[in-house]
Amino acid sequence: MSSYKSAVPNSKDTFRHDLFKGKVLFCTGGRSGICYKIVETMMSHGVDAAIVGRDGKGLAESAQALVKTTGQKCLPTSADVRDPGQLEKAVKETVDKFGKIDFVICGAAGNFLAPISSLSSNAFKAVIDIDLLGTYNTIKATLPYIRQSHGSYLHISATLHYRGVPYQAHVSAAKSGVDALSNVLAVEEGPRGVRSNVIAPGPIGNTEGMSRLSPMGWDATNDIPLGRMGDTSDIANAAVFLFSPAASWITGTVLPVDGGENHIRQLS
Numbered sequence: 001m002s003s004y005k006s007a008v009p010n011s012k013d014t015f016r017h018d019l020f021k022g023k024v025l026f027c028t029g030g031r032s033g034i035c036y037k038i039v040e041t042m043m044s045h046g047v048d049a050a051i052v053g054r055d056g057k058g059l060a061e062s063a064q065a066l067v068k069t070t071g072q073k074c075l076p077t078s079a080d081v082r083d084p085g086q087l088e089k090a091v092k093e094t095v096d097k098f099g100k101i102d103f104v105i106c107g108a109a110g111n112f113l114a115p116i117s118s119l120s121s122n123a124f125k126a127v128i129d130i131d132l133l134g135t136y137n138t139i140k141a142t143l144p145y146i147r148q149s150h151g152s153y154l155h156i157s158a159t160l161h162y163r164g165v166p167y168q169a170h171v172s173a174a175k176s177g178v179d180a181l182s183n184v185l186a187v188e189e190g191p192r193g194v195r196s197n198v199i200a201p202g203p204i205g206n207t208e209g210m211s212r213l214s215p216m217g218w219d220a221t222n223d224i225p226l227g228r229m230g231d232t233s234d235i236a237n238a239a240v241f242l243f244s245p246a247a248s249w250i251t252g253t254v255l256p257v258d259g260g261e262n263h264i265r266q267l268s
């Protein structure tokens with residue numbers, strides 16, 4: 001479709017290198033993929049970070065790599081987002097180490113392909129519990145600190161639920177809920193100086209999410225107006241903007257970052 005291919009930008013070409021100096025980020029799902037890249041990019045702009053997940057060993061390795069590439073501090077802290085007690089412990093560890101939390105990314109997610117006809121109630125619930133209840137639990141555990149810092153939330157959603165994407169009932173329902181939760185959070189907490197926004201990534205190459213959705217591989221280039229698959233840097237750059245003071249009047253927004261893919265309807 002497109003003869004144009006947009007370049008993958010580097011955040012350092014646009015944003016100040018010390019944009020987030022002195023700030024602290026708490027990120028669920030930061031061990032790999034899109035959230036890892038967001039954390040790495042924000043650390044390269046001066047933030048110290050806690051990354052949260054179930055895989056303690058993988059988290060420690062990721063934290064080490066993040067420190068090495070950015071020179072900032074990174075705390076790996078184990079928690080299952082389905083368990084409010086574990087999250088509260090991770091938040092306490094973060095505040096004990098860094099003294100505060102300014103930014104929260106609710107990024108932990110689970111997904112697989114399954115039609116409604118064969119999806120068990122427990123399988124549906126597993127994804128709702130990780131993606132939606134996990135986001136709620138993360139908000140509840142961090143809100144007292146985000147109120148103190150007049151900080152900001154970023155939720156990683158999807159564009160799946162704008163249409164009916166087959167085999168994705170569980171994650172579509174969960175991500176619709178995440179968008180709604182963020183909007184309510186923005187309205188309730190705006191008067192306390194807290195912001196909440198959502199990024200809805202389109203097809204992002206070389207991620208676990210993409211390989212789960214397209215196990216045979218899918219080059220979406222021809223379906224994307226801007227002429228290429230997404231890169232994790234595309235999401236990271238949007239996150240840097242939404243956490244930056246330049247976005248201080250932006251809250252309750254869902255920002256699709258997808259090269260225009262969600263607007264495509266094929267003519268027949």
Ligand code: HXC
Pocket residue numbers: 109110111112113114119120121122123124126127130157158159160171208209210212213
């Ligand atoms: C059908 C499945 C299934 C599959 C699991 N289940 N995998 N059903 N097809 N492929 C069912 C199980 O049979 C069980 O139901 C129920 O789901 C719970 O499974 P468990 O393995 O016990 O749950 P758990 O260990 O908590 O694992 C959660 C999970 C898993 C979501 C199922 O895949 C996971 O932990 N994923 C985390 C990593 C991940 O998914 N990363 C991709 C993120 S990308 P029964 O009835 O048998 O008890 C992403 C992007 C979203 O999320 C947006 C995309 C654009």
